[in-house]
Amino acid sequence: MRDADQLVKSGDLDGARRALVETVRSSPGDASARMFLFQVLALAGEWDKARIQLDALAKISPEAQMLSVVYGQAIAAERERADVIAGRTLAAQHVASDWMQGVIEALQHFGQGRVAEGEAARDVAFDAAPDTAGTLDGAAFDWIADADGRFGPCFEAIIGGRYGLQAFDQIERIVSEGPLDLRDVIWYPVQITFRTGQSVAALLPARYPGTETEGDSAERLGRSTSWRDGAAGSVGSGQHLWSLSNGAEHGLLSLRALVFA
Template sequence: MAEADDLLRAGDLDGARRVLVEIARRDPGDVPTRLFLWQLLAVAGEWTKAKSQLTTLAQLSPEAQMLAVVYGQAIEAESVRAAVLAGTQRAVIHGGAEWAGGVAEALQFEANGDAAQAEGLRAAAFDAAPDTPGAVDGAAVNWIADADPRFGPTIEAIVGGEYGLLPFSAVEKLTSEGPKDLRDLVWYPVELTLKTGARIAALLPTRYPGAADDAAERFARATGWDDDGRGRGQRLWTASDGEDRGLLSVRSVELR
């Protein structure tokens, strides 16, 4: 697997995949290879194949069964996410803020070609969103938002296996240990304390929606922007202190 590691570090996802597939073909019971392969397929956005490898991994290793449940749900949530961004489904709102429905509606209208309606809904939602004073990794801020205007005062989040939008204003505290595994480049694991008092684990899509051709963006090492302001690659959060923070660098957010 050292060759696959080297190829991955060089940004050659296809080359690393070919090496891992060949190892798995020669030794179908190789658990470390299956563990590596399903995560690599997830980075590539090959959800069906990633789910198949994850299922096989759980069959080979009982220790991987909980992993398979959590990330099997995350893979399924990606199909919902794709439908939301395609405008065929409306995102659920985690946290119940009424104004956030406008952000979800705007995604639908924009995907279906009605940019003016989307802009009006988005502007109204952003105006209604409360400020979110607090601290990001110890730095005081008056507000925090996604740098991509499609999401703004909301967070793309998979909660309880369900994809949706979580308002920053619903969050009291967010913590993460930072990226540890390849899968964290796809879904960033966080612990949330909501202002309702609920404590939950969540997965935040690390990268913006859509395929990135650039290797650095695909591996969440960089962020790029389309002409219309849509993000590619690693998600950025912006704040009132003028700093843009890559999601993978965030360890703690505390909001009042």
């Protein structure tokens, strides 16, 4: 376990995976090793194998049963997410904004290679999106947007076990204690309060879509972000970055309190 921990810290995810697989084979009842292996597999998007470790963990450690349910749902949500990004299905909205339909349609267009249609739908939606003033960890802004042009004035969220998009303009605040475990750099735990007054626990995909299979180890661990040209323009790999009106960019994993006016 200590070796695997050091390997993860050094960015050697393949080495950590091999070490943990060997530990689980030799000690199948080692709940800590299975928990660690689940997280390392999830970092690489090995969803089926990660789910197997979750199920095994729930059987040998009753106190892990709720965790198995929550992160089993997160794995299912990642499959929904992949379908959305590939254009096979339309993204859901959690608390809806009318202008967001254009963002959702644009994602499907981009996923299916219809670049002109995607750009047109996105431009109309972004023009209609209201500015959302507030503070992010005490820094004031007039508007906030994801640095990746696929998302802009909205963000990805898993709420109630379902993947969807959420517009910033429906949010009153988002708070987090920060990443406390390895799985938190995959699914960032937050509490969201909507303008309706409803407050929910949520997991925010902390890395851009595809990072789990295409990113390097630093990007998979949410330690860096890089950009490549894609159908939707400049597409991110690694940790989500949120841009503020003052030109600053904040990594999602640094968020502790996002409060809107």
